[in-house]
Amino acid sequence: MKKIIILSTGGTIAMKYDEKIGANVPAVSGKELIAAIPSLKDAGDIEVVEFSNIPSPHMTPKLMLDLRDKIDELLEDETITGLVVTHGTDTLEETAYFLDLTLKTDKPVVLTAAMRSADEIGSDGPVNLLSSVRTAADFNSKAKGVLVVLNQQVHKAKDVTKTHTGNIDTFKSPFWGPIGYVDTDKIIWNNIPIREERYSVKSIEIDDVHLVKMTAGASSLIIDTLVENNVSGIVIEAFGRGNVPPNIMTGIEKAIEKKIPLVISSRCLGGRPLGIYGYAGGGGTIANLGGILAGDLNGQKARIKLIVALNSENYKYENLNKYFDN
Missing domain, CATH: 3.40.50.40 (Rossmann fold)
Structure with missing residues (x-):
C-alpha cells in the first residue's frame, strides 16, 4: 500500500464551533482529523505530520517557505509516494502557487481544505481529504506540479481560485476548468499538464x-x-x-x-x-x-x-x- 503524508496547517477543516465565542475556532489536530475518516485506511498507509493549526489569513510568504522546506524534507524519503496539505481556503491558492513555483520534488503534492467546519452538518472536509489522499497516491499525479483537490475536482495551482465565500463548490479554474476529477474507483484525468516553472528560493528576505x-x-x-x-x-x-x-x-x-x-x-x-x-x-x-x-x-x-x-x-x-x- 502506498504511503501518504498528511501535513496539517489548520483552516476551517480543523475548526469547530465555540459556543462561548459564537464562531468557529481552531480545535482539531491532524490526527483527530483522519481518525474521523475510517475509509482513509483503504486509500493508503497514512502518516500525519502537524505543521501548524492556524486560520489561513495568518499564512505568510515566510511560513509558505517553511512549509515548502518541510515538504521537500519529508518527500526525500523514498518510501513516501505523495503528500497532502490541509489548509484554510482563504489563502490556499496563494500557498499552492508558491509551492508550485519553488518545490524541488516531483512527487505528488496536493492541497485541500473545507468550507464547513469539522462539526458542521454536511462538512466537506472528510470527502475532500479522502479525495486528496487518493489523488496523491495516483501514479498519474506525479510531475504535474502542485494540485488542489476539493469537491472531487482536481485543479492546477496556477489556475485555481476561490470564487464563492460560502459554497462548497467554490474552487474553480476560470476558462480552463479542472484537469481531472475523483471518481469512485479512480482519478479521471481530462488532460495531462506538466510542471511549467521552478525557481530556487532559499529564504524569504523580501516580502513587502x-x-x-x-x-x-x-x-x-x-x-x-x-x-x-x-x-x-x-x-x-x-x-x-x-x-x-x-x-x-x-x-x-x-x-x-x-x-x-x-x-x-x-x-x-x-x-x-x-x-x-x-x-x-x-x-x-x-x-x-x-x-x-x-x-x-x-x-x-x-x-x-x-x-x-x-x-x-x-x-x-x-x-x-x-x-x-x-
Missing part, C-alpha cells in the same frame, strides 16, 4: 510587495504612498488588458523611476494584459515605461510570483520580465 486594485476614477494616493515608503514591489490589478485611470500614471512613473518592480495583472477572471492601448493609462503605455505584464495570473498570484522572483537566486531587476508571461 503590495497589491492595488483599480477602480473607476482612482487616484494615485496609494501607489504614491507605497513609493514614498520604498516598498520592494507593487502589483496593480488593472482593468481589462492592463489599463488604469490616467491619475494613476504619476505613481507608476515614480515607481519605475525608482526601479521598484511594478507588475500589471488584470482584474478580469480570464485573459491576460496586453500592450495594445497607447493612451494615458493604457497597458501599452505602462509596458513601454517599464511595467511588467503578468500574463494570465490574477493579482494575488502575480504578487506571490513577484515575491518568488525577488527572492530567487538569479534575480536581476533588468530580467524581471522573464518571470512573467513566458
Whole structure:
C-alpha cells in the first residue's frame, strides 16, 4: 500500500464551533482529523505530520517557505509516494502557487481544505481529504506540479481560485476548468499538464510587495504612498488588458523611476494584459515605461510570483520580465 503524508496547517477543516465565542475556532489536530475518516485506511498507509493549526489569513510568504522546506524534507524519503496539505481556503491558492513555483520534488503534492467546519452538518472536509489522499497516491499525479483537490475536482495551482465565500463548490479554474476529477474507483484525468516553472528560493528576505486594485476614477494616493515608503514591489490589478485611470500614471512613473518592480495583472477572471492601448493609462503605455505584464495570473498570484522572483537566486531587476508571461 502506498504511503501518504498528511501535513496539517489548520483552516476551517480543523475548526469547530465555540459556543462561548459564537464562531468557529481552531480545535482539531491532524490526527483527530483522519481518525474521523475510517475509509482513509483503504486509500493508503497514512502518516500525519502537524505543521501548524492556524486560520489561513495568518499564512505568510515566510511560513509558505517553511512549509515548502518541510515538504521537500519529508518527500526525500523514498518510501513516501505523495503528500497532502490541509489548509484554510482563504489563502490556499496563494500557498499552492508558491509551492508550485519553488518545490524541488516531483512527487505528488496536493492541497485541500473545507468550507464547513469539522462539526458542521454536511462538512466537506472528510470527502475532500479522502479525495486528496487518493489523488496523491495516483501514479498519474506525479510531475504535474502542485494540485488542489476539493469537491472531487482536481485543479492546477496556477489556475485555481476561490470564487464563492460560502459554497462548497467554490474552487474553480476560470476558462480552463479542472484537469481531472475523483471518481469512485479512480482519478479521471481530462488532460495531462506538466510542471511549467521552478525557481530556487532559499529564504524569504523580501516580502513587502503590495497589491492595488483599480477602480473607476482612482487616484494615485496609494501607489504614491507605497513609493514614498520604498516598498520592494507593487502589483496593480488593472482593468481589462492592463489599463488604469490616467491619475494613476504619476505613481507608476515614480515607481519605475525608482526601479521598484511594478507588475500589471488584470482584474478580469480570464485573459491576460496586453500592450495594445497607447493612451494615458493604457497597458501599452505602462509596458513601454517599464511595467511588467503578468500574463494570465490574477493579482494575488502575480504578487506571490513577484515575491518568488525577488527572492530567487538569479534575480536581476533588468530580467524581471522573464518571470512573467513566458
